[in-house]
Amino acid sequence: MFQKILIANRGEIAIRVARTCRELGIATVAVYSEADLSSPHLFAADEAVCIGPAQASQSYLNAQALISAAQQTGAQAIHPGYGFLSENSAFAQLVREAGLTFIGPSSESLAAVGNKIFARQTVTKLGVPVVPALEHPSRDPALLREQVQALGYPVLIKAASGGGGKGMRIVRQEKELLEAAAAAEREAVSAFAEGTIYIERYIERPRHIEVQILGDQHGTLVHLGERECSIQRRYQKILEETPSPAVSPQLRDAMTTAALTVAKAAGYYNAGTVEFILDDQGRFYFLEVNARLQVEHPITEWITGLDLVREQIRIAAGERLGFAQNDIQRRGHAFECRVYAEDPARGFLPSPGTVLAWNAPTGPGIRVDAGVTAQTVVSVYYDPLIAKLSTWGQDREQARRRMESALRQCAVLGPTTNLPFLLDLVTHPAFIAGDTHTGFLTEHLSQWQPTSSAGHDLEAALTIAITHARKSRVTTATSVGGQPVTASPWQQLGGWRMGQ
Numbered sequence: 001m002f003q004k005i006l007i008a009n010r011g012e013i014a015i016r017v018a019r020t021c022r023e024l025g026i027a028t029v030a031v032y033s034e035a036d037l038s039s040p041h042l043f044a045a046d047e048a049v050c051i052g053p054a055q056a057s058q059s060y061l062n063a064q065a066l067i068s069a070a071q072q073t074g075a076q077a078i079h080p081g082y083g084f085l086s087e088n089s090a091f092a093q094l095v096r097e098a099g100l101t102f103i104g105p106s107s108e109s110l111a112a113v114g115n116k117i118f119a120r121q122t123v124t125k126l127g128v129p130v131v132p133a134l135e136h137p138s139r140d141p142a143l144l145r146e147q148v149q150a151l152g153y154p155v156l157i158k159a160a161s162g163g164g165g166k167g168m169r170i171v172r173q174e175k176e177l178l179e180a181a182a183a184a185e186r187e188a189v190s191a192f193a194e195g196t197i198y199i200e201r202y203i204e205r206p207r208h209i210e211v212q213i214l215g216d217q218h219g220t221l222v223h224l225g226e227r228e229c230s231i232q233r234r235y236q237k238i239l240e241e242t243p244s245p246a247v248s249p250q251l252r253d254a255m256t257t258a259a260l261t262v263a264k265a266a267g268y269y270n271a272g273t274v275e276f277i278l279d280d281q282g283r284f285y286f287l288e289v290n291a292r293l294q295v296e297h298p299i300t301e302w303i304t305g306l307d308l309v310r311e312q313i314r315i316a317a318g319e320r321l322g323f324a325q326n327d328i329q330r331r332g333h334a335f336e337c338r339v340y341a342e343d344p345a346r347g348f349l350p351s352p353g354t355v356l357a358w359n360a361p362t363g364p365g366i367r368v369d370a371g372v373t374a375q376t377v378v379s380v381y382y383d384p385l386i387a388k389l390s391t392w393g394q395d396r397e398q399a400r401r402r403m404e405s406a407l408r409q410c411a412v413l414g415p416t417t418n419l420p421f422l423l424d425l426v427t428h429p430a431f432i433a434g435d436t437h438t439g440f441l442t443e444h445l446s447q448w449q450p451t452s453s454a455g456h457d458l459e460a461a462l463t464i465a466i467t468h469a470r471k472s473r474v475t476t477a478t479s480v481g482g483q484p485v486t487a488s489p490w491q492q493l494g495g496w497r498m499g500q
């Protein structure tokens with residue numbers, strides 16, 4: 001087992017990884033950019049190394065700086081978290097060449113699943129269904145029009161090296177085709193330095209269903225059930241749940257078998273996710289493999305009782321999984337909401353700034369993975385994710401009510417957040433009914449505006465409390481019976497009550 005691990009990430013996921021390391025008795029090294037001097041992830045680790053300026057390209061994406069930081073501090077392994085370099089096969093290779101362990105799949109597996117066209121071709125050979133597509137669309141406009149006509153509108157243009165929904169464009173009519181293809185290509189070049197595109201038939205009102213897999217380096221491969229991530233905005237997940245209300249035991253068998261077939265063929269080990277879309281006829285199609293820990297992994301941890309980061313570390317160290325498919329029990333239901341510093345009333349514009357106060361929800365079946373505390377600066381340089389709230393219940397409705405309660409308790413003072421939007425989402429009748437699909441937010445909440453909610457009351461109450469506490473600090477301490485009394489908030493805030 002490793003004695004020291006470097007965490008090549010920031011925010012909530014860096015803290016998440018550090019927690020498991022501490023539990024396992026492994027020392028940790030955090031890395032940070034110049035913009036992250038006040039970030040809580042620095043304090044979650046035992047040591048911290050500055051790896052460069054604010055721009056991710058010069059810090060969190062700087063492979064050489066990360067490897068040097070690991071070597072300087074004597075770390076034996078690197079956990080990449082998600083995003084940044086987590087799925088970069090060249091980085092995994094460099095880590096290995098430096099004599100360190102990359103906590104993830106082999107660089108060969110990363111390369112094999114990293115290109116979506118290649119991955120599609122591989123899984124087709126295995127008999128796993130894929131969405132009908134033009135894998136090599138013609139460069140000739142007239143021919144391209146013909147090809148897409150034959151495929152059938154609407155279509156979705158995608159980037160071969162895509163991720164995070166970048167470079168994707170829906171085309172409903174032929175007259176939009178050429179412009180959309182050019183735009184998708186431009187976006188792909190700027191995001192992935194590589195502009196190859198392909199064109200899939202667009203499936204209307206699908207659900208996004210993905211299967212979590214876990215494999216060791218000795219040939220044991222298991223699945224941990226599915227997650228549904230249909231609640232998306234611009235192809236980005238906002239809320240996830242497990243199990244999916246749309247997946248029957250038979251469908252689960254078929255999808256998890258397909259996922260394991262794909263993973264096995266890629267020689268996959270460590271944690272990974274095989275993504276599918278499910279159409280309204282109950283047919284599923286392979287989308288891609290995410291070769292890393294997913295943002296939404298806590299909901300799988302809730303229902304399986306496993307710590308996925310612990311499993312990742314044990315697998316990377318060469319240990320055996322030590323359990324088989326039949327040993328995995330899934331219990332109850334779990335949800336996750338992603339709390340962002342953004343303004344849903346103004347097109348989800350990022351809302352950076354300093355978090356003045358932060359109230360994390362608590363209670364039975366509530367888990368918080370936060371990347372902030374009071375005084376943390378939500379920077380313009382990175383993803384504005386503040387925290388992930390996840391809840392567990394014996395059934396879907398109990399888990400949902402706990403999420404409702406968690407969202408009402410949660411308060412962030414400073415940046416505008418999507419908390420009131422999330423609350424309206426989890427209390428929407430169609431959501432309560434489990435009637436979800438990837439167009440859910442467009443269909444039900446596209447005109448969303450904030451109404452008065454409990455979250456706002458709590459934020460107002462916090463504002464008053466903070467202002468009052470600041471004022472109180474300057475009042476002189478009094479004395480009782482000759483003994484000086486230090487400023488107690490209970491005395492100082494005598495006129496203030498929490499409640500309606």
Ligand code: ADP
Nearest residue numbers: 131162163164165166200201202203208235438
């Ligand atoms: P990325 O890697 O950029 O996240 P994915 O291929 O994983 O892209 O797709 C992201 C989302 O885009 C899916 O969850 C789904 O909502 C939507 N999507 C992808 N392919 C299709 C398709 N053929 N038809 C309809 N929606 C799709």
